[in-house]
Amino acid sequence: MKFMDAVRAQVKLAVHARTAYFLLALCTMPWIFMVLVLDLSGIPDGRSGFDPALLFSPVAGLMCVVFGTLWGVMAWRDEPPRMRFYHWSLPVDTSQHDLARIAAYLIWLVLGLSAYILIGILTLAMHGVPLRLGAVGVLPFVAMYLSGFTGFGIGAAFSTAFDRPAEYLIGSFILVWLTALMAGIYRFETILRVLGAVIGPKSNHGLINAVAVGGVIAQYRYDGITSASAPVTAPIALWLAISLASVIAASYYNRGRAR
Amino acid sequence: MNVGIDTGVELPTRLTGTAFAVRTESLTKQFGARTAVSDVTLTVPEGSVYVLVGPNGAGKTTTFRMILGMLRPTEGHVDVMGVRAGPGGECRAHVGYVPEGRSVPYPWIRVNDLLAHHARYYPTWDAQYAAHLVDALDLRLKDKYGRLSKGEARRVELVMALAHRPPLLLLDEPTDGLDPVIRATVLSLLAEHMTESPTTMLIATHLIYEMERFADHIGVMRSGRLMAQMHRDDIQVRLRRYLLDVPDAWSAPVLPIALVKENGTPRERQWTIWGDEAHVRGQLTAAGAHVRSVSALTLDEAALALLSTKERV
Secondary structure (H helix, E strand, O other), X not given: OOHHHXXXXXXXXXXXXXXXXXXXXXXXXXXXXXXXXXXXXXXXXXXXXXXXXXXXXHHHHHHHHHHHHHHHHHOOOOOOHHHOHHHHHOOOOHHHHHHHXXXXXXXXXHHHHHHHHHHHHHHHHHOOOOOXXXXXXXXXXXXXHHHHHHHHHHHHHHHHXXXXXXXXXXXXXXXXXXXXXXXXXXXXXXXXXXXXXXXXXXXXXXXXXXXXXXXXXXXHHHOOOOOOOOOOHHHHHHHHHHHHHHHHHHHHHOOOEOO | OOOOOOOOOOOOOOOOOOOEEEEEEEEEXXXXXXXXXXXXXXXXXXXXXXXXXXXOOOOHHHHHHHHOOOEOOOEEEEEEOOEEOOOOOOHHHHEEEEOOOOOOOOOOOXXXXXXXXXXXXXXXXXXXXXXXHHHHOOOOOOOEHHHOOHHHHHHHHHHHHHOOOOOEEEEEOOOOOOOHHHHHHHHHHHHHHHHHOOOEEEEEEOOHHHHOOOOOEEEEEEOOEEEEEEEHHHHHHHEEEEEEEOOOOOOOOOOOOEEEEXXXXXXXXXXXXXXXXXXXHHHHHHOOOEEEEEEEOOHHHHHHHHHOOOOOO
């Protein structure tokens, strides 16, 4: 069976699983929350209370990373490797079939992020918030998608390879946080430098920089500083490559090990 | 009771022929220190119904998973319809598989959606035949898979395995969990399927009497090893139950025939022996035993006897 046919089958399966609806609900939730909070909080001039930060600031990129990571973990809901027997029994190379599932969920992620951006634009427009899309340009929106893809790749890699992806992800996060905390307390400069280079916002290639830099540019441009620029391509490309490599490695991790 | 016959005479473990739907060569699978399957050379002739019999934990399911290419053998290899089994999907395209127990981990999916999803993977899916099977097996298409009973889930998996008319069917305890009426229906459908589609069946079961009318080859697995495999006709001809009268304090000599099973009393012994009847009779008579009667075994009795075969030390 061809890879793209398997992707199509998996796209449809996500509809039966209703996980696709979960993603769309997840992506629209921040806007619904904002509308409810601002409309129900009794702000006299509700229109002015709307903050475009969910679209035009680093928060937007971080939001997309969260969506992507959660969606990556959801890709194998009910089907950790120990329960993946049926999936692997179908006539597709087992690793490619895992990648087909991930590709199918990536398609859904594109739709989810598009919903997030479109509903965001509509919500802001309906509440009279100026959008200034001409000044902001396309780059920040592309960066939002790529931030989502990075988070998705990491989440999908964990859920493809491991039976308990959420525990591994949270455990990894806590480990990094504790390491940074201890290194800060005891002044382990080398560790701090490494963590700073890999994750920190001051590093040109750090994870935080990769997912937030588009939002920083968007914020400057939205505020009228149109000449704003930052190294965008290198950190995003690096972290996309890391997440893609993780996904491919994860799809081969359980090859020939049906339980 | 001492065994007075040379159990070193081997039961047949190789089938001869040219066209095999499944052929394993020295297949071995270890999980850590535990050997689940050891040196299994299984040959399933094309167009045959091969019943693999063995107790729970004999290694049948592990063997099936290696045949499907989902589990990498520690040693050896498998060819399915001339294609080397492995993680690539080519060999699985030729196979309809009913696994032991529930395999579909989608409790939220409706039966019709599951069948549609499954059909997308098989270009040869016959929708009309699938509808016929659904009807015959009394399945409700709108039911969610997670709410089906064990027997209903098994029926759905039978439809999934049969409806793309694969040249090879791997059925792992296909009637497990079915009530007697549906069990009879399933057996009729299998018979009908074989008539309409050229199919090879490899069936793992411990209810061999159900498969008595289909089976034309039998393999016996125990403790991960293939103890014997043979054609049904060979079983009918060469496996016999001998009722013997023996003198007091008769001590059985070591004879070059394969004792499969023995029971009875010190003076009246009942031996199930693999070998040419005239030759066995001659050997037993020469040893001082009086052969009172010789009878053929049903396939079920034969399987039970073969499973009781004493292992060589």
